[in-house]
Amino acid sequence: MNNFSYTKVSNVQEAISELDGDIRNKIVAGGTNINDLLKYFITKADKLVDINPVSENNSIIRLDNGGIRLGALHTNADTAYDPIIEERYPLLSRAILAGASAQIRNMATNGGNLMQRTRCYYFYDINTPCNKRDPGSGCSAIQGYNRIHAILGQSENCIAVFPSDMCVALAALSATVNIMGPNGERNLAFAEFHRLPGDTPNIDNNLKHGEVITSIDLPRQGFEKNYSYLKLRDRSSYSFALVSVATGFEIENGSIKEARIALGGVAHKPWRNTEAEDFLKDKEPTRENFTAAATILLEGAKGYQQNAFKIELAKRAIIRNCFMALNPESQRPGAKPSL
Amino acid sequence: MEPKETHAITLNVNDTNYQIQILPWVSLLDVLREELHLTGTKKGCDHGQCGACTVLVDGKRILSCLTLAVMKDGSAITTIEGVADGENLHPIQKAFIEHDAFQCGYCTPGQICSAIGMLKEGKAQTREEVQELMSGNLCRCGANRGIINAIMEVKEGGCHE
Ligand SMILES: Cc1cc2nc3c(=O)[nH]c(=O)nc-3n(C[C@H](O)[C@H](O)[C@H](O)COP(=O)(O)OP(=O)(O)OC[C@H]3O[C@@H](n4cnc5c(N)ncnc54)[C@H](O)[C@@H]3O)c2cc1C
Ligand code: SF4
Ligand code: FES
Ligand code: FES
Numbered sequence: 001m002n003n004f005s006y007t008k009v010s011n012v013q014e015a016i017s018e019l020d021g022d023i024r025n026k027i028v029a030g031g032t033n034i035n036d037l038l039k040y041f042i043t044k045a046d047k048l049v050d051i052n053p054v055s056e057n058n059s060i061i062r063l064d065n066g067g068i069r070l071g072a073l074h075t076n077a078d079t080a081y082d083p084i085i086e087e088r089y090p091l092l093s094r095a096i097l098a099g100a101s102a103q104i105r106n107m108a109t110n111g112g113n114l115m116q117r118t119r120c121y122y123f124y125d126i127n128t129p130c131n132k133r134d135p136g137s138g139c140s141a142i143q144g145y146n147r148i149h150a151i152l153g154q155s156e157n158c159i160a161v162f163p164s165d166m167c168v169a170l171a172a173l174s175a176t177v178n179i180m181g182p183n184g185e186r187n188l189a190f191a192e193f194h195r196l197p198g199d200t201p202n203i204d205n206n207l208k209h210g211e212v213i214t215s216i217d218l219p220r221q222g223f224e225k226n227y228s229y230l231k232l233r234d235r236s237s238y239s240f241a242l243v244s245v246a247t248g249f250e251i252e253n254g255s256i257k258e259a260r261i262a263l264g265g266v267a268h269k270p271w272r273n274t275e276a277e278d279f280l281k282d283k284e285p286t287r288e289n290f291t292a293a294a295t296i297l298l299e300g301a302k303g304y305q306q307n308a309f310k311i312e313l314a315k316r317a318i319i320r321n322c323f324m325a326l327n328p329e330s331q332r333p334g335a336k337p338s339l
Numbered sequence: 340m341e342p343k344e345t346h347a348i349t350l351n352v353n354d355t356n357y358q359i360q361i362l363p364w365v366s367l368l369d370v371l372r373e374e375l376h377l378t379g380t381k382k383g384c385d386h387g388q389c390g391a392c393t394v395l396v397d398g399k400r401i402l403s404c405l406t407l408a409v410m411k412d413g414s415a416i417t418t419i420e421g422v423a424d425g426e427n428l429h430p431i432q433k434a435f436i437e438h439d440a441f442q443c444g445y446c447t448p449g450q451i452c453s454a455i456g457m458l459k460e461g462k463a464q465t466r467e468e469v470q471e472l473m474s475g476n477l478c479r480c481g482a483n484r485g486i487i488n489a490i491m492e493v494k495e496g497g498c499h500e
Contacts, residue, residue, distance in 0.1 A: 002364075003362070004363060004364060006346065006363030006409050031405055031406060031407060031410065032402070032405050035405045036386050036387055036405060038364070048363065048407075050410055052410065081462065100475075101390065101474055101475020102400065102456070102472050102473075103393055103401050103475045104402065104405075106399045106400060106401050106456075107402065107406070237470075237474035238474040238475055238477075
């Protein structure tokens with residue numbers, strides 16, 4: 001790690017003034033990503049601002065509109081095991097528990113999870129060109145080893161994927177990110193938080209330097225009856241997703257009233273396409289309809305040397321997860337697959 | 340740029356208070372091993388990928404390699420050196436011996452601290468769930484079956500303080 005100074009703050013205003021809009025002043029929350037990146041000299045800091053004592057952002061509260069507010073500093077583990085989340089947003093619990101390990105989930109915070117960086121091997125190897133780490137140096141993955149890379153929304157500058165599981169569920173649930181900055185409060189719809197790489201793959205999301213995520217709001221609808229999170233990876237635990245799917249349905253009289261499908265591991269942000277969801281509206285939950293929805297979601301998908309398999313994998317995962325959402329019991333650990 | 344200063348912190352490790360002066364970028368793992376000479380906690384990967392450095396901070400299992408010591412000022416930390424009750428091994432330690440739950444022993448301190456943390460969390464019911472919630476601790480010797488057997492015995496014996 002490079003040498004940096006360290007300061008603890010007890011409220012958001014103090015954090016904002018310590019950050020001072022300077023990119024070399026960084027927030028540390030759970031530390032599970034930033035400390036790793038500092039060790040590799042991928043991130044360099046002049047000052048770490050420890051926001052852990054900011055107690056106003058460390059809770060889960062009920063909102064007047066029937067939704068729930070998740071504190072940015074609440075840990076991933078405490079969020080996944082919170083009785084309200086388990087009961088009303090089991091899709092979110094499942095997605096969080098599919099990620100990382102128990103120790104890491106005990107440390108990781110909700111705000112930090114949104115801000116975690118890609119796991120592209122070249123991004124992690126400071127001896128290779130990478131536009132995300134070193135803008136303008138080139139992308140080593142496009143012609144290189146790209147098995148874990150994106151099939152949707154890439155640019156010729158970067159084909160990295162955003163690795164979070166939790167955020168796939170937050171995308172499906174249409175969460176809102178609450179932000180505080182030098183100019184006051186603002187919020188972003190979840191779909192607007194992360195961005196595609198375009199010409200500036202060094203920028204992962206639309207949070208500005210000096211801004212702080214204070215909380216994440218979940219709307220009332222939690223799809224607690226028909227939901228499923230399916231994560232496909234090289235080993236069955238403690239591994240990032242090759243492809244993951246978060247699915248929620250509201251079903252009335254045998255037909256789909258509302259559908260949500262978000263994909264992880266396939267793009268620079270959690271991937272949602274409301275056209276696929278609108279297609280399923282008022283239709284019966286059949287294989288034919290699920291297949292058609294999967295086809296819409298994967299429109300324009302493009303593979304590279306090693307990752308083209310992800311297109312078919314994603315299609316099958318979407319269809320299978322639609323069936324699993326009809327019978328959420330089928331996704332318990334150790335349970336037999338439903339198909 | 341502000342001056343890079345050392346910080347005075349207090350760590351309570353295995354019921355002993357230590358006052359130390361440290362630089363902000365030093366990991367809790369390095370403080371335990373290099374400053375306090377508690378070398379039971381192991382450094383495997385130093386990047387959060389193996390679980391060898393698992394310790395309990397305020398009762399919760401965490402990775403000491405990804406933790407800055409300065410952030411744990413005032414915390415109570417339990418390492419493998421602190422899990423036994425004097426000469427009496429912790430039930431998990433005893434079970435590890437009975438079930439041959441290690442070969443080289445490098446992952447063992449992390450496995451034991453992680454298992455104690457897991458039983459305290461109380462989320463794993465079945466063997467599959469225990470496996471899933473212990474997946475953050477890798478064993479390169481492949482002693483996993485013995486490890487899970489040991490944990491299941493203690494879990495089913497109902498003795499997990
Ligand atoms: C071995 C390993 C395996 C993993 N596997 C998975 C996995 O399978 N699935 C998965 O989803 N994740 C996985 N993770 C990633 C893990 O979930 C993230 O590292 C974690 O969520 C980050 O949260 P944190 O609080 O530790 O963030 P930190 O490391 O503290 O911070 C990360 C970034 O967020 C910024 N930040 C933190 N809080 C705020 C805030 N409130 N406002 C603004 N900026 C903020 C920091 O400045 C920093 O840039 C894994 C991590 C490791 C080490
Ligand atoms: S895919 Fe993106 S992160 Fe990976 S090497 Fe290319 S530019 Fe860097
Ligand atoms: S040494 Fe900490 S996880 Fe490997
Ligand atoms: S006993 Fe050797 S690594 Fe586990």
